[in-house]
Amino acid sequence: PVTGTSQVTCTAPVNIAVIKYWGKRDERLVLPINPSLSVTLSQDQLCARTTVAASLDFKKDRIWLNGQEQSIDAPRLQKCLGEIRRLARKRKHEEERMGDLLGCCVHICSENNFPTAAGLASSAAGYACLVQSLAKLFHIDGDVSHIARQGSGSACRSMYGGFVEWTMGKMEDGSDSIAKQIAPADHWPELRVLVVVVNAGKKAVGSTEGMQTTVKTSALIKYRAEHVVPSRQEEMRQAVLERDFQTFGEITMKDSNQFHATCLDTYPPIFYLNETSKHIIHLVHRYNQHHGKIRAAYTFDAGPNAVLYLLQEDLPEVLALFHHFFPATTNNSERQFVRGLPDVQRK
Numbered sequence: 432p433v434t435g436t437s438q439v440t441c442t443a444p445v446n447i448a449v450i451k452y453w454g455k456r457d458e459r460l461v462l463p464i465n466p467s468l469s470v471t472l473s474q475d476q477l478c479a480r481t482t483v484a485a486s487l488d489f490k491k492d493r494i495w496l497n498g499q500e501q502s503i504d505a506p507r508l509q510k511c512l513g514e515i516r517r518l519a520r521k522r523k524h525e526e527e528r529m530g531d532l533l534g535c536c537v538h539i540c541s542e543n544n545f546p547t548a549a550g551l552a553s554s555a556a557g558y559a560c561l562v563q564s565l566a567k568l569f570h571i572d573g574d575v576s577h578i579a580r581q582g583s584g585s586a587c588r589s590m591y592g593g594f595v596e597w598t599m600g601k602m603e604d605g606s607d608s609i610a611k612q613i614a615p616a617d618h619w620p621e622l623r624v625l626v627v628v629v630n631a632g633k634k635a636v637g638s639t640e641g642m643q644t645t646v647k648t649s650a651l652i653k654y655r656a657e658h659v660v661p662s663r664q665e666e667m668r669q670a671v672l673e674r675d676f677q678t679f680g681e682i683t684m685k686d687s688n689q690f691h692a693t694c695l696d697t698y699p700p701i702f703y704l705n706e707t708s709k710h711i712i713h714l715v716h717r718y719n720q721h722h723g724k725i726r727a728a729y730t731f732d733a734g735p736n737a738v739l740y741l742l743q744e745d746l747p748e749v750l751a752l753f754h755h756f757f758p759a760t761t762n763n764s765e766r767q768f769v770r771g772l773p774d775v776q777r778k
């Protein structure tokens with residue numbers, strides 16, 4: 432039973448997709464039009480930290496995000512809270528520990544250690560962390576990725592570490608559209624992730640709105656979902672299992688490019704990449720071309736910031752390359768591109 436306050440704190444890292452999720456077949460349940468695959472960063476990197484507390488003294492549910500109180504009525508938030516309470520109610524009779532918890536209001540306090548809503552998967556870490564903390568508070572064991580998914584689609588993948596796949600599922604209620612770990616983080620210890628913050632400001636078009644317009648207006652997104660991603664997902668899973676960086680890198684870059692192509696194919700078009708992002712793309716291709724193999728692979732989400740996948744042995748060289756072409760600036764505005772880069776040579 433709750434005497435005083437019952438409290439739980441969790442952290443959840445962001446995940447960076449190598450096969451992108453873009454487009455829903457069911458807006459309410461957040462069911463995707465294609466499967467996706469991602470890598471969850473480690474706990475000491477970009478992550479959300481959430482404390483949830485329940486008390487009979489609390490008069491209403493409340494939430495604070497990075498120190499600022501937010502509306503608890505946000506539909507996605509309500510969905511997650513409601514689903515957790517529904518599961519808890521179902522298990523109440525077999526769980527003595529539940530006590531008065533179900534009669535309590537909750538206070539939620541969440542912080543990100545990186546810019547929010549800048550296309551750095553902040554909502555993924557945030558909702559994964561919220562759902563995990565609530566599940567712990569209400570003594571719910573087992574997979575709750577289908578609940579995190581309803582907060583933010585990509586959040587379901589942050590419920591697990593390492594290499595994670597989000598299956599589309601076939602059930603109408605979405606109960607089989609869940610995240611599964613395909614390999615733990617230590618499966619590929621040499622793999623490194625470099626986050627290049629190009630612009631830490633908020634993105635112009637949020638992913639919910641962006642996806643809706645793309646699904647409504649783009650012919651390319653249908654082709655992608657039906658004819659490209661299904662086989663790509665299999666190839667990517669294989670590449671991960673075999674630690675085949677050449678295939679992993681090539682598919683990662685192609686999939687990022689195709690996702691942004693569907694954004695350009697949206698009417699009116701959505702541009703998430705800026706000039707600096709494009710310079711990074713050229714730089715990576717030139718670098719790989721110089722070595723005659725893929726040594727670094729870029730990927731971009733719904734914003735201009737780049738994430739590079741590479742192997743530990745190449746990290747010092749790639750870091751030096753980026754420091755050379757993009758010397759650090761002290762402000763948060765777009766990085767100056769100071770040295771001219773010759774165009775990438777095409778085969």
Ligand code: PMV
Nearest residue numbers: 448451452584585638732733
């Ligand atoms: O989960 P959302 O609604 O923030 O969408 C995320 C979409 C991308 O980050 C662009 C791709 C992905 O699979 O993470």
